[in-house]
Amino acid sequence: MPDTAAWERHLEGVPRLVGLPVEREAGPDGGPDGREIPGGPYSAAELVAGLAALLHRYSGESPLLVGLADGQAPGRLTVLRLTVDAARPFAELRDAVPDLTDAARQLGAVTPQRLRELRGFGADPQRPCHAAVVTADTDTDTDTGTDTGTGTAGAELTAVAGRDGRWYLVADATIPGGDVERIAGHLARLLAAGAAPGAPSLARLSLLDGEEEARILHGWNDTARPVPDEQFPAAIARIAAEAPERVAVVSGARSLTYGRLDQDANRLAQHLAGLGVGRGDRVGVFFERSPESLLSQLAVFRLAATAVLLDPEYPGERLEFMVEDSAAAAVLTREGLSGRLGTPPCPVVAVDGDAWRDAPAVDPGAEVHDEEVCHVAYTSGSTGKPKAVQLRHGPLRNTAHVLREQCGLSAGVRGTWLCSPGFGLVQVDCFPILLAGGTVHIPEPSVAASPEQLRDWLVEQRISQSLVLTAMAERLWTLPWPDDTELRCMRIAGERVRTWPGPRLPFHVLNVYGSAEATVVATCDLTELGSGSGAGAGGRMPPIGRPVYNVRTYVLDANHQPVPPGVLGELYISGASLSRGYLNRPEADDEKFLANDVPGDPYPVLYRSGDVARYWSDGTVEIIGRTDNEVKIRGYRVHLGEVEGALAEQPGVRQCAVLAREDVPGERRLVAYIEPDRAAPPRVAAVQAALRERLPGYMVPSAFVVGDLETTPNGKIDRAALPPPPRTRPDLFTEYRAPATPAERDVARIWADTLELDEVGVDDDFFELGGDSLRVMRMLAGLRTELGVNLRMSQLVRTPTVAALVGLLPGAAPAGRPEPRHDPQARYEPFAVTAAPGVRYAEWHQEWLDPDRLVEAWQRLVAQQDALRLTFDADGGQRVVPAQDAPPGAPPVLDLSGLDDAAVASRLDGVRAELLATSFDGAGPPYRMRLTLLPDEVLAVHLAVDARASDDRGLDEVLPRLLADRYEDLDLPAPELTVRDVLTASGRAPAAAPPAGDPPPCTGHHHRLDAGMSPALLEAAGARGVDPRWLVTVLAADACGSGARVLIPLDEVPEAAHDVLGALEEDRLVAVPEPGDSSPADRAAELRDAAARGDAPGDGGPVLAVRVVSEHDPEREGWDAPVFRANALSGVPLDLTLRPGGDAPHLTWTYQPAVLSPERVAGIDAAVCAGLAAFTGELAGA
Structure with a gap:
């Protein structure tokens, strides 16, 4: 093995x-x-x-x-x-x-x-x-x-x-x-x-060989194409001369022809020139989407100046910062908005006023060039103060002509302006329509914000071309569209696309990838790609496509080496789409705009996008996500994009987002935000159930928020504005039933406080309400503190409703109250060892535990419990090592989550055998811990403890309770009473019997009794007034032979040591009454009384130890009963643990092969099983 x-x-x-x-x-x-x-x-x-x-x-x-x-x-x-x-x-x-x-x-x-x-x-x-x-x-x-x-x-x-x-x-x-x-x-x-x-x-x-590298670096970037030299201001002048009455912009009842647009732009430019504005100056353009905004931008361009885009939706403080940061020479706005700017240090021109209208309608003659900046657009500023990107005329010219060709834009096209007026995307939105000689239609803000109203408006206005932000586009795709709509192409931009457009849409969807820093980089016809190759059905995300004319894209590794197709890297961009960089932010320029070291690339600058990407085999680029979208939940790494992708596919989900929130310190959980399809909204319970079928449990959000998702002024989902989950009861399949009794009201109130909900129904499932392992522990602690009862996690898992849990309260054990006392002066002084060496082993299987959190809780416990830092010398002494000198390491973690039941059982047996058979050398630490990940999100905790550091009580009761408490609250204080305090006060003599020395290697033997035996055994023992522990001890002693003695811990630990771990119980050898006319039940009572009296143990007979670990023990707090429990103690060749939980009891024998053969142990096991069967049969026949 x-x-x-x-x-x-x-x-x-x-x-x-x-x-x-x-x-x-x-x-x-x-x-x-x-x-x-x-x-x-x-x-x-x-x-x-x-x-x-x-x-x-x-x-x-x-x-x-x-x-x-x-x-x-x-x-x-x-x-x-x-x-x-x-x-x-x-x-x-x-x-x-x-x-x-x-x-x-x-x-x-x-x-x-x-x-x-x-x-x-x-x-x-x-x-x-x-x-x-x-x-x-x-x-x-x-x-x-x-x-x-x-x-x-x-x-x-x-x-x-x-x-x-x-x-x-x-x-x-x-x-x-x-x-x-x-x-x-x-x-x-x-x-x-x-x-x-x-x-x-x-x-x-x-x-890469030369051919593959050339294909990636140059073949897939063979994008050099000539585009017309005409810049945007000159193009508007040409169209105005050719067709002065053609309508350029429509907004409600207002419209502006090309002729009027050209003339008014010249007049406004002349007025600005009179104010001292000239080439290279920056002018604020502060409007909603409107004809006046486009007029103002063109006027600024006519002076070869720069338009600083300001959105009225921005807060006043942000607007003031932008005006100051850009050193605006003037601001163009309307009368109703000028008051929001505070007191700017520059002239403010009301474009809806008359002050500029008498200026001559003559072009100032300031020709613009590719390298000059046309727009300054501020980013969202999510990482601090917003950064101003300087967009150039060259990318505007290249982008407009690229989109004219790819989208078939021509004179008379009916387009839209939907993006934020403060967003650099204006260059991709309405400017290509104007360059083609088309008409830009502007909807009312309320229409642009509603998917249904926007669809209806696009149809009614006979729009043929539109750019829609991704967040809105993915909503529009879920709506029905008339077959005769004139919309032919919907361009989408602004965010990564997570869903494929449906095949029945009556228009093409063109994914336009870019950013303020890089304008338009790549395009991809998602309609054609999705229907032609089945890419969507294949599980791949919608790609961004191939680079557009005069733009080059590279997927590079950390050393700027090109990666092969299929390998993840970071997307870098060069070419005619790049901006000049950031205004007043040289450190940001150094980070993002790099000297181009790609061989053979004619462009001097390489832009680092921050997007994680990969090539498809044909050179198509797919964006996977960002480097900062990975989080850790309960010890597992989660890519939020993967959860969002699964959520977006659920029926009735129009738009979604997923965040990792930590609204309660130390309790991070996934929260899903769903904007529903108004025509067919989803049931949250159905969505949650579907995600549980598709995703691992740790990736399923704990809470769901349903409602409209706010967007930034730039049209992206505003993740920073997503609220914490509300305290209202979530949508469940279970109908609400109010608590009716005092006990139900008390438990429901504790649940509601734990889950941060206003109300909880008595039939609601704790886990469907958003409960997880940390909240389970908080809730159980609340029951213990407020109601004085102790329940276990397993009881909640079996009965996860208030109504069911209340039924357990009458049988729950009262909570203990420790009274800590401490003598700090002697804490680290040596003291006598009072227990024999050996190994005590326990194994717990707990659901929903976060391994990282558990390790941290264990490390806190080691620092607080002196018994876990004991060292032992050869002269029978022991001492406590200060916590700072014995920091615990992280235990090994074994992942068996994918194994079948038989393989898991085999591997667990191996771990148990190894931990039981390995003795402790006394140099510390006096424990060995392992963690194993099991199927169904169960964590196995294996713990072997030196028998000189902990008794059975410590391992069975104290340690799991304290560890569970610290898992819930890492900051719980240490008990003032220490193991040395208790042992010194007890006056216990140094260990003498059983004999000292390391125990020989031990072997295990397991036996599961017949189904139905556990209830029968417990019922029979209750009817006879017999503790199963004493009964099993008698049966085991009889099977071992005449004169058998049993090692029994005496329950003499003071109440003040409730939270102290250590070998505090005194083990006593007791002779088992010999068989005679008395029944096993009667002899069990005799043995119990002999142990209480402290009768002499006699000589020479075999020594065994017996314990009963019951799932139904009302005294146990914290974790469930261990699924495996055994000891290998010096001088105790046979150890038995009986677990009468569930339907069938389990017997676990640990024995020393040098003393007992496997056949002998099997015979003892058979005799005990026969005795238990006879005992339970007596009751059945009575």
């Missing part, structure tokens, strides 16, 4: 999955596909290191597992663990392989299936190794590398040595042959470059 602990260390931190940059397909019938690895010859060590290095370059993951099949263990893999440091040379990794191989062989070779079990994959088809290497001395036929047995069973990528002396890369059948060949080429280039003298670090080795 593999060394479980060693394998846990070997597998610790290893990623479950490393994605390959491939586009999978259904595998051919011929099985795995193989391609020759160019170059060589290669050694197995080079291939092992090379595969690990390549996978690290693809994924960034480390450590990685590479299986080696070398003929020394047929059908098995030697599993190497390789930690890849991309900052080091490849040669260091390659040279470490021999030592890593030796270390792996110490673990022993395993079959792929066994490795799957060790990794906890269960029924998951995921291969257990990240890669494998099969050498020539295996039995496989490797002439072509297409049939490799163990290797391909162990990994999706396997390097195979052929009999022809060449190496082949064999891949899973779902990976296309072209991708296999491409990966083989990457591997060969990495190996060759890494072996070269003076090779750079692994991170800087190029994976």
Whole structure:
């Protein structure tokens, strides 16, 4: 059997999955596909290191597992663990392989299936190794590398040595042959470059050959095209001369022709010139969406000045900052808005007034150039003060002509202006319509804010082209549209698109990707792509497409190296779309606008977008998210975009967002925000249930907020404005039923306080209301504090409603009240050991626990409980190590969440056996903890404690209660009373019996009795007035033989030590009454009385220890009963734990093989089971 602990260390931190940059397909019938690895010859060590290095370059993951099949263990893999440091040379990794191989062989070779079990994959088809290497001395036929047995069973990528002396890369059948060949080429280039003298670090080795690199850097960026030289001001003048009566802008009943627009812009420009405004000056344009805004912007351009876009929706303080920060030479606005600017240090011109109308309608003649700034647009400022982006005339010219061509814009087109007047997106929204000689229609703000009204307005106004912000567009797609609508193209921009447009929409959807810093970068016809390739159905997110004319895009790694298709990197942009950078923010420029180091790129500046992206195989770019959208919930990493994507697909969800909120310090949870489809709103309970079917439990939001989602003035979902979940009761399938009795009202009030709700119905499910593990512990603490009762988490899981829980209150145990006292002077002085050595082991299975939170709670507990910092010397002394000198480390974590029940049981048995069989050396710490992730979000907590540091009471009652309390509240104070205080006051003598010394290794034996036995046993014991503990002890003693003695802890711990862990109970040997005419029940009562009197134990008989751990113990607080409990104590060759919980009792025997044989223990077990059956049968027959 593999060394479980060693394998846990070997597998610790290893990623479950490393994605390959491939586009999978259904595998051919011929099985795995193989391609020759160019170059060589290669050694197995080079291939092992090379595969690990390549996978690290693809994924960034480390450590990685590479299986080696070398003929020394047929059908098995030697599993190497390789930690890849991309900052080091490849040669260091390659040279470490021999030592890593030796270390792996110490673990022993395993079959792929066994490795799957060790990794906890269960029924998951995921291969257990990240890669494998099969050498020539295996039995496989490797002439072509297409049939490799163990290797391909162990990994999706396997390097195979052929009999022809060449190496082949064999891949899973779902990976296309072209991708296999491409990966083989990457591997060969990495190996060759890494072996070269003076090779750079692994991170800087190029994976791409010249052809692939040229295709990525230049072929996919072959975008250079000539566009007309005409700038926007000149184009408006030309159209005005050609068709002066053509309508340029319509807003309600007002309209403005091109001729009037041109003349008024000249007059306003002349007026501004009279105020001293000239080339390069900045002028505030402070309007709602309106003809006056477009007129004002054109007037500013006619002076070669810059329009600073100001939105009336902005707060006054923000507006004042913008005017001051931009050093505006003047502000253009209307009379009703000027008062919101405070007292600006520049002239304010009311465009709806008459002061400028007598100026000459003559163009000032200030021709504009590509590099000059046309707009200053301020970003949202979510990370501090807003930043001003300086948009140039060159990108405006390029963008307008690109969209004219892609969208078919021409004279007479009916377009819209829907984006915020303070948003740089105005260059993509209405300006291309004007450059084409079309008409810009502006709706009322209330219309633009309502999906239904906006749809109706677009239809009624016969709009043919419109740019809609993503948040609104995804709402519009859910609405029905008339087939005869004149809308032909809906451009979307502003945010990442999360859903595909429906196939029945009567217009095309063009995704326009860009930003204020980079205007328009790429476009993608989502309608054509989605319907033509089924991309949406394939689970891929809508891409941004390919770069537009005169723009180049690159997906680069952290070292600015181009990544292969399918590999994640960061999106960088160069070309004609870039702005001049930020106004007055040189540090931001240095961070985002970089010197262009891409070879062959003619543009000097490279913009760092901050978007995580990857190429598709045809060069299409897909945005995955941002680098800052990953959060941690209950110990699990969650990508919010993945949750939002699943939520967006639910029927009735028009728009959504997901946040990780921490409204209560230390309690982070996912909150979903849903804007419903008004025609068919979703039931939150149905959405929650659907997400539970699709996502792991930790990714399902705990709370849902339904309502309209606020947007920023720029039209994006305003995540900073999303409110905390309301205190109203959520939408549930369960009808509300009010509490009726005092007990129901008390419990419902505690629930409501815990869940931050105004009311809770007595039939509401705690977890459907948003409860999680932390809130469970807070609620149980509330019951204990306010009602004086102790309930366990398992009871809540079984009865998660107020009505059901109230039924448990009459039987709940009263809460204890410790009275701490402390002698601080003697705390760290040595004192006598009063207990014999040994190992006490407990294992709890708890649902919904956050492993990180539990570890932190454990570390707090170790710092507070002196018994967990004890050291023991050979002379029978012990002392407490100060907390600052013994900081606890994090326990190992084993992931078995994907295994089937049989495999989980086998792995758990291995952990138990190892922890019980390993004695403590006394040097500290006096405990060993392990954590195991089990299926269904259950966490197994394994704890072995030195018997000199804790008695059974400490392990069964004190420790789980204190740990549960600190899990709920990390800041609970330490008890003032310490283990030394209690033991010193007790006057206990040093340990003498049973004999001192480490216990021999122990072995376990488990037996589950017949179904129905537990209720029968408890009923029979209750009817006879017998504690099952004493009854089982008598039966076990009888099976052991005459003169048996039992080790019994005396319940003499003072109430003041309620919260103190330690070996505080005094164990006493008691002789078990000999069989005679008395029944087992009568002898159990005799044994109980003998223990209370302290009768002499007698001599020479076998010694055993017995405990009963019941799920229904009313005295237990905090966690549920342990699922496994055993001791291995010095001088106690046989230990029995009976768990009568559930339907069938469990017997767990721990014994010393040197004293008792397995057959002997099996006989004792059979005798006890027969005695229990007879005892319960007596009651049934009575």
